[in-house]
Amino acid sequence: MSQLLLDVNGLTMRFGGLVAVNGVNLKVKNRQIVSVIGPNGAGKTTVFNCLSGFYIPTEGSVMLKSEQIAGLKDYQISRKGLVRTFQHVRLFQKMTVIENMLVAQHRHLNTNLFSGLLKTPNYRRLEKDAMEHAAHWLKEVGLLEYANREAGNLAYGQQRRLEIARCMVTQPELLMLDEPAAGLNPNETKELDELIIKLRDEHEISILLIEHDMSLVMGISDHIYVIAQGTPLANGTAEQIKGNPDVIKAYLGEE
Amino acid sequence: MNSSKLYNAFFAAGISLILACLMIGVKLDTDSTVLTVKGATTEQWMWILTGISVVFLSQLFSTQIDALFGAIPKPNIQKILPEERKMAALKPWLIAAVIVVMLIWPFMVSRGTVDLATLTLIYIMLGLGLNIVVGLAGLLDLGFVAFYAVGAYTYALLSQYFGMSFWACLPISAALAASFGFLLGFPVLRLRGDYLAIVTLGFGEIIRILLNNWTSLTGGPNGISGIAKPTLFGLEFNRKAKEEGASTFHEYFGMDYSSSYKVIFLYLVAVLLVICVIYLINRLMRMPIGRAWEALREDEIACRSLGLNRTIIKLSAFTIGASTAGFAGCFFAARQGFISPESFVFIESAIILAIVVLGGMGSQMGIIFAAIIMTILPELAREFSEYRMLLFGLLMVVMMRWRPQGLIPMKRPNLELKQQ
Amino acid sequence: MSEFSLYLLQQLINGLTIGSTYALIAIGYTMVYGIIGMINFAHGEIYMIGSYVTFIVIAGLLGMGMVSLPIILIIALVVAMFIASTYGWTVERVAYRPLRGSNRLIPLISAIGMSIFLQNFVVLSQGSRDVALPPQVTGGWSFGDPSLYEVSLSYMQVMIFVITIISMTLLTLFISRSRMGRACRACSEDIGMTNLLGVDTNKIIALTFIVGAALAAIAGLLLGLYYGVVNPFVGFIAGLKAFTAAVLGGIGSIPGAMLGGLILGVTEAMTSAFFPSEYKDVVSFGLLVLILLFRPSGLLGKPEVEKV
Numbered sequence: 001m002s003q004l005l006l007d008v009n010g011l012t013m014r015f016g017g018l019v020a021v022n023g024v025n026l027k028v029k030n031r032q033i034v035s036v037i038g039p040n041g042a043g044k045t046t047v048f049n050c051l052s053g054f055y056i057p058t059e060g061s062v063m064l065k066s067e068q069i070a071g072l073k074d075y076q077i078s079r080k081g082l083v084r085t086f087q088h089v090r091l092f093q094k095m096t097v098i099e100n101m102l103v104a105q106h107r108h109l110n111t112n113l114f115s116g117l118l119k120t121p122n123y124r125r126l127e128k129d130a131m132e133h134a135a136h137w138l139k140e141v142g143l144l145e146y147a148n149r150e151a152g153n154l155a156y157g158q159q160r161r162l163e164i165a166r167c168m169v170t171q172p173e174l175l176m177l178d179e180p181a182a183g184l185n186p187n188e189t190k191e192l193d194e195l196i197i198k199l200r201d202e203h204e205i206s207i208l209l210i211e212h213d214m215s216l217v218m219g220i221s222d223h224i225y226v227i228a229q230g231t232p233l234a235n236g237t238a239e240q241i242k243g244n245p246d247v248i249k250a251y252l253g254e255e
Numbered sequence: 256m257n258s259s260k261l262y263n264a265f266f267a268a269g270i271s272l273i274l275a276c277l278m279i280g281v282k283l284d285t286d287s288t289v290l291t292v293k294g295a296t297t298e299q300w301m302w303i304l305t306g307i308s309v310v311f312l313s314q315l316f317s318t319q320i321d322a323l324f325g326a327i328p329k330p331n332i333q334k335i336l337p338e339e340r341k342m343a344a345l346k347p348w349l350i351a352a353v354i355v356v357m358l359i360w361p362f363m364v365s366r367g368t369v370d371l372a373t374l375t376l377i378y379i380m381l382g383l384g385l386n387i388v389v390g391l392a393g394l395l396d397l398g399f400v401a402f403y404a405v406g407a408y409t410y411a412l413l414s415q416y417f418g419m420s421f422w423a424c425l426p427i428s429a430a431l432a433a434s435f436g437f438l439l440g441f442p443v444l445r446l447r448g449d450y451l452a453i454v455t456l457g458f459g460e461i462i463r464i465l466l467n468n469w470t471s472l473t474g475g476p477n478g479i480s481g482i483a484k485p486t487l488f489g490l491e492f493n494r495k496a497k498e499e500g501a502s503t504f505h506e507y508f509g510m511d512y513s514s515s516y517k518v519i520f521l522y523l524v525a526v527l528l529v530i531c532v533i534y535l536i537n538r539l540m541r542m543p544i545g546r547a548w549e550a551l552r553e554d555e556i557a558c559r560s561l562g563l564n565r566t567i568i569k570l571s572a573f574t575i576g577a578s579t580a581g582f583a584g585c586f587f588a589a590r591q592g593f594i595s596p597e598s599f600v601f602i603e604s605a606i607i608l609a610i611v612v613l614g615g616m617g618s619q620m621g622i623i624f625a626a627i628i629m630t631i632l633p634e635l636a637r638e639f640s641e642y643r644m645l646l647f648g649l650l651m652v653v654m655m656r657w658r659p660q661g662l663i664p665m666k667r668p669n670l671e672l673k674q675q
Numbered sequence: 676m677s678e679f680s681l682y683l684l685q686q687l688i689n690g691l692t693i694g695s696t697y698a699l700i701a702i703g704y705t706m707v708y709g710i711i712g713m714i715n716f717a718h719g720e721i722y723m724i725g726s727y728v729t730f731i732v733i734a735g736l737l738g739m740g741m742v743s744l745p746i747i748l749i750i751a752l753v754v755a756m757f758i759a760s761t762y763g764w765t766v767e768r769v770a771y772r773p774l775r776g777s778n779r780l781i782p783l784i785s786a787i788g789m790s791i792f793l794q795n796f797v798v799l800s801q802g803s804r805d806v807a808l809p810p811q812v813t814g815g816w817s818f819g820d821p822s823l824y825e826v827s828l829s830y831m832q833v834m835i836f837v838i839t840i841i842s843m844t845l846l847t848l849f850i851s852r853s854r855m856g857r858a859c860r861a862c863s864e865d866i867g868m869t870n871l872l873g874v875d876t877n878k879i880i881a882l883t884f885i886v887g888a889a890l891a892a893i894a895g896l897l898l899g900l901y902y903g904v905v906n907p908f909v910g911f912i913a914g915l916k917a918f919t920a921a922v923l924g925g926i927g928s929i930p931g932a933m934l935g936g937l938i939l940g941v942t943e944a945m946t947s948a949f950f951p952s953e954y955k956d957v958v959s960f961g962l963l964v965l966i967l968l969f970r971p972s973g974l975l976g977k978p979e980v981e982k983v
Contacts, residue, residue, distance in 0.1 A: 052560060054556070054559075054560075073564075074559040074560060075559050075561075075562050075563055075564045075565070078559075078560055078561060078562035079562040083560065083561070083562075084560055086556070086557070086560070090554050090556060090557035090560075091554070091557070092549070092550045092553040092554055092557065093553060093554075094549075094553060094667070095546070095549065095550065095553065095667075099546060102543070102546055103543075103546050103547060103550040103558070103561065103563070104561045104562075105543075106543050106546070106547050106561070106562070106563050107562050107563070109543040113542075113544070113571075116538065116539075116542040116543070116544070117535060117538050117539070117542075119538075166561065167561070170561055170562055270761060270764075270765055273758065273761050274758075274761060274762060274765060277728055277731060277754075277758050278724070278727070278796065278797060278800045278801065279800045281731055281735070282800065282801060282802075283727070283730055283731055283734060283801055283802075283806045285806070285807065288809075289809075290730065290733075290734040290737075290806065290807065290808050290809070291734055291738055292731055292734045292735040292738055389780070393780065395780055395783055395784070397787070442964065442968050443964065443967065443968070446967055446971060447971075449713065449714045449779065449783060450922070450967055450971070452714065452783060453714060453915070453918055453922075453963070454960075454963065454964055454967060456915065457915060457919075457960035457963055457964070458960070458964075460912075460915070460956060460960060461956070461957050461960050461961075464953055464954070464956055464957055465957070467953070468951065468953045468954070601911065602791070605787060605791055608784070608787065609788075612784055616780075641798075641799060642795075642799070644791055644794075644795040644798075645791075645792060645795035645796060645798075645799060647788075647791060648788045648789065648790070648791030648792030648793075648794075648795060649788065649792050650788065651784055651785065651787060651788025651789075651791070652769070652770045652785050652788040652789055652792065654788075655770075655774060655781050655782070655784050655785040655788065656770075656773050656774065656785070659777065659778075659781050
């Protein structure tokens with residue numbers, strides 16, 4: 001049996017009097033694609049913000065590889081191997097694609113100020129490695145030929161893929177994608193679908209997904225969590241969720 | 256021309272009249288002990304009227320004027336210069352030529368000119384230092400002059416109390432200014448941008464007040480005088496060596512004494528320092544830290560999600576900027592031989608900021624260009640010297656409105672992936 | 676009461692006097708920040724211009740032989756408010772409005788430029804030296820034990836309190852009751868949405884600058900009369916203080932600005948009671964840094980929730 005990569009228990013987030021997330025539990029195993037679905041405003045992105053450290057959860061525990069990460073700073077969490085994308089693509093628009101990839105490797109690259117100022121051989125080697133690593137991931141997402149373009153000039157679907165590639169160069173173990181298919185055409189969605197499966201199968205990472213595109217979610221998820229109004233509603237495999245009357249009610253409203 | 260234009264024009268002219276009348280039209284004056292109000296002279300009224308008519312006409316014909324401005328082709332540096340590949344080949348030669356010219360010309364011009372060039376070089380250093388903070392990292396620092404003061408006082412005090420030499424103090428000044436930057440930056444860099452501006456402004460004032468009031472150490476408003484000038488491997492540039500047994504430059508080389516040696520030497524030291532600073536910044540911009548500054552300016556949230564520690568990255572920009580100012584301050588103290596808190600008022604910070612803004616935030620070429628303009632123009636137009644600050648202020652407003660990217664916009668050092 | 680506590684009482688009175696004028700200036704910062712989220716660096720200069728206009732009007736009216744002090748003061752107040760508001764409005768129109776929607780740094784730099792411009796405009800037109808006005812409002816009460824320490828409360832100080840309280844009350848009523856005030860509040864919640872709902876937000880922003888400038892002019896009149904001198908450089912430091920007050924109280928919050936001003940004034944007065952008075956500026960900036968570190972939203976401000 002595979003080990004638990006992420007184990008979230010009783011995650012609660014309050015803003016003043018408003019309870020945005022209430023007692024959410026999530027479990028992600030190694031090499032698993034797990035989806036979080038729910039109607040708009042259900043608190044899915046808030047869950048992501050809590051997990052990635054942008055918000056500090058009011059209550060609950062977040063264990064990554066049996067280590068408590070709730071309360072850590074965002075950059076510390078991402079260094080532990082939990083990296084996310086955003087609902088609205090956040091690229092460094094004015095920088096080139098390859099530079100976007102290098103910024104993401106900042107912590108691996110930024111060894112010593114003086115070695116960089118003097119261009120020591122060690123520094124050159126590190127920079128060369130970083131370039132190769134970046135090029136490798138650009139190739140994986142099919143953006144290698146655009147490496148020297150300004151990121152802001154890419155097509156929307158390409159920007160989405162660049163954002164994923166940029167996460168991947170940080171060598172995460174758990175990748176969190178916030179509505180990666182939003183705004184993509186059916187063709188691009190299909191490519192995304194393949195990419196996510198490839199990340200799991202070939203690169204052996206786990207993926208936590210927020211998505212509204214039900215065919216994508218149902219097609220690739222190993223496990224699905226449904227939340228509505230910040231509260232967990234159901235969880236199970238795609239088949240179980242499809243047949244769950246509570247879920248249908250939450251999406252369609254009561255008759 | 257429609258009536259709303261006419262209405263606008265009258266309105267603007269009316270507002271200008273109100274604004275001008277009470278401040279320019281009447282002047283407060285103390286007549287023996289009584290405060291009186293004097294009307295403006297006819298000449299001043301003529302000026303006011305001229306100003307108002309300009310406002311009126313510019314509002315009335317604003318569309319035409321805009322069209323006229325739009326018709327002026329913007330100078331496109333990229334087009335004037337030869338194409339990129341040729342440039343890359345030419346670049347080392349160009350740099351060498353510029354350096355040679357900079358080394359030779361002081362021997363052919365007057366002392367005053369060389370002295371002015373040295374001052375310009377100090378401003379270039381300051382501008383480049385502030386550029387790291389404002390232009391590259393996007394942090395508005397309004398107390399930059401405080402680090403300049405720290406550098407200057409470090410050298411002045413070390414030289415006065417311990418007799419340390421300029422060259423030994425140069426790194427100490429930079430390091431001390433950097434540590435001040437670090438200490439200030441560590442708590443405040445977490446703040447939002449505009450808070451940072453005001454806190455650094457307050458910090459600048461605190462440093463000035465301390466310098467002014469800590470009389471026992473800094474001499475208070477009287478400042479410190481008689482600061483030693485730099486030496487060339489121990490050779491002084493005075494007529495007579497200060498210390499017994501030490502020799503001076505002209506004695507050592509068997510030349511007649513000339514005070515212009517000192518001026519030229521100071522200039523050459525400044526050139527050396529500026530070249531060092533330019534080299535360092537150029538490297539930094541191409542290093543991971545430089546990319547991180549830029550990335551942080553573009554999207555802070557994305558940076559955090561990728562594991563970049565924003566406080567450390569901002570702090571590095573802030574500290575490196577401060578150390579450049581410390582560098583410049585040390586040299587300034589050595590050049591002047593006298594420093595007082597007067598030299599480190601807010602207006603100095605504002606001038607340095609104006610240089611960065613005018614040249615183009617992030618653009619090193621632009622800042623060098625702007626520093627030259629900003630120091631030489633006031634010298635050329637001495638009769639307008641009282642208008643200097645007024646024009647600086649106006650320039651900042653005008654630049655932000657029409658050309659926020661500056662005279663020579665920043666060109667990013669694009670890193671290219673070479674395809675195998 | 677002991678000598679010491681009487682001394683402290685005197686410092687408290689002085690502190691509240693200065694503090695209430697800081698509060699008046701701070702409102703201009705806080706209102707503008709609340710609506711368009713920028714620091715109006717030129718605001719301190721507006722206050723300074725208000726002081727100058729006051730001096731000009733008073734000196735002019737006295738020169739014309741007018742004797743009734745209340746009438747002179749009222750005319751001075753009205754003219755100062757009008758002129759300062761015109762300056763405030765023009766600054767917004769010329770230096771800030773065209774830059775709306777650009778990168779945050781850009782209007783900030785423009786504002787600094789405007790501040791330098793206005794300061795030097797006054798230097799050029801009025802000279803850079805102190806202008807002194809003999810005390811107009813004289814006299815006062817004194818109490819306490821004359822053998823120990825006499826606490827004085829001048830009529831001028833009373834006037835400062837009264838005018839400040841009246842202005843604050845009127846402002847609060849305006850903001851909470853009037854249509855324009857409601858629009859102001861709506862703008863500070865969400866300016867884009869308010870615009871969509873058909874409110875001319877440009878007008879509201881202009882109004883904010885006008886109201887802020889008018890209050891600064893009142894402070895200019897009061898402090899000008901209190902100190903009896905003005906020079907073109909008073910705006911810079913007063914602006915910084917007032918901004919500190921605004922942040923202390925929670926920027927964007929009007930009651931916060933009032934509270935912050937009073938606290939800052941008292942802190943300064945107490946500092947100068949025990950240390951050389953030059954250090955009071957150091958203390959107030961130190962205070963600013965401390966608040967920003969430990970409570971960036973100020974005493975009465977709302978904490979900002981970051982949108983990801």
